[in-house]
Amino acid sequence: MYKPHKDSMPMPASSPAASLRACASAPESEPATAPAIAVRQVLKTFAGKHEVKALEAVDLTVAPHEFVSILGPSGCGKSTLLRIVAGLTPYQGGEVQVNQRPVKGPSPEIGVVFQSSNMLPWLTVADNMALGAKLRGLDMQVLHPKLEQLTETLGLKGFEKHHPHQLSGGMRQRAAIGQILALDPQILLMDEPFGALDALTRDRLNVELLRIWQTLRQTVLLVTHSIAEAVFLSDRVIVMSGRPGRVVQEIQIDLPRPRQPEEIKSDPRYGEYIAELSALMGVFNDRH
Numbered sequence: 009m010y011k012p013h014k015d016s017m018p019m020p021a022s023s024p025a026a027s028l029r030a031c032a033s034a035p036e037s038e039p040a041t042a043p044a045i046a047v048r049q050v051l052k053t054f055a056g057k058h059e060v061k062a063l064e065a066v067d068l069t070v071a072p073h074e075f076v077s078i079l080g081p082s083g084c085g086k087s088t089l090l091r092i093v094a095g096l097t098p099y100q101g102g103e104v105q106v107n108q109r110p111v112k113g114p115s116p117e118i119g120v121v122f123q124s125s126n127m128l129p130w131l132t133v134a135d136n137m138a139l140g141a142k143l144r145g146l147d148m149q150v151l152h153p154k155l156e157q158l159t160e161t162l163g164l165k166g167f168e169k170h171h172p173h174q175l176s177g178g179m180r181q182r183a184a185i186g187q188i189l190a191l192d193p194q195i196l197l198m199d200e201p202f203g204a205l206d207a208l209t210r211d212r213l214n215v216e217l218l219r220i221w222q223t224l225r226q227t228v229l230l231v232t233h234s235i236a237e238a239v240f241l242s243d244r245v246i247v248m249s250g251r252p253g254r255v256v257q258e259i260q261i262d263l264p265r266p267r268q269p270e271e272i273k274s275d276p277r278y279g280e281y282i283a284e285l286s287a288l289m290g291v292f293n294d295r296h
């Protein structure tokens with residue numbers, strides 16, 4: 009059964025009490041809706057000459073259609089955790105379930121967007137976006153209008169015949185997201201998808217990502233280093249400790265949706281969440 013994190017780090021004094029609800033008083037009973045993602049007591053050690061204990065008893069759940077972000081110091085196991093949920097990395101202890109079934113390998117219901125795009129340099133944007141869907145044997149009659157719509161939504165119209173090197177960094181990331189969205193995944197795992205982009209492009213893509221999510225409502229688990237990005241996008245932010253990574257805090261983000269940057273940034277709670285998460289991250293970075 010999912011348990012709240014009893015071994016959480018002490019909170020900084022400045023922490024607004026309201027947002028601690030999710031962690032401090034999480035009910036002991038099962039949530040009303042079965043989680044889309046459930047990670048329970050997961051352990052991961054990379055064996056070898058230089059053994060690394062990456063994850064220690066990680067617990068987290070993500071509800072269907074929820075947008076959850078993970079923050080944590082570099083090297084604490086965030087990418088490892090995402091790869092485990094995606095069925096790409098084996099783990100030693102605990103259990104991972106997606107849609108209440110144990111994860112035994114990659115599955116079509118899960119789409120993964122990595123920091124560096126998966127696009128093939130010799131294919132055009134359109135062919136790259138269609139590639140995964142074609143490999144899965146999806147019907148071109150269905151796929152074609154969907155790809156047209158995605159190209160429009162992602163602001164890539166007119167660039168279908170371009171090759172990846174002819175795109176800006178932001179466009180490449182949008183195309184990489186399109187590649188995954190073309191597969192209609194119910195669950196979207198994203199590992200710092202906008203990490204390499206400048207702040208302005210990143211802000212714009214965050215707004216686009218929210219717009220797409222508000223329409224398609226996938227379940228999203230996003231790894232990011234940006235506290236502002238996590239607060240702006242998420243229903244809930246999960247904070248991990250330094251390695252071996254554990255979940256040490258969960259903060260419910262009670263900001264209204266749909267979210268527009270100007271409105272959200274002028275909401276006093278936005279600043280409070282950022283201050284609270286910055287203080288928490290400071291604790292872990294100082295100890296790291």
Ligand SMILES: Nc1ncnc2c1ncn2[C@@H]1O[C@H](COP(=O)(O)OP(=O)(O)OP(=O)(O)O)[C@@H](O)[C@H]1O
Nearest residue numbers: 054060062080081082083084085086087088089251
């Ligand atoms: N394939 C691997 N073999 C051995 N060790 C690994 C492997 N992948 C990751 N590790 C180790 O596991 C730990 C966690 O790595 P991971 O990439 O998950 O961290 P992260 O939280 O995503 O860091 P960052 O924020 O820098 O991306 C690190 O110490 C890393 O060296």
Ligand SMILES: [Mg+2]
Nearest residue numbers: 086087088199
């Ligand atoms: Mg990583």
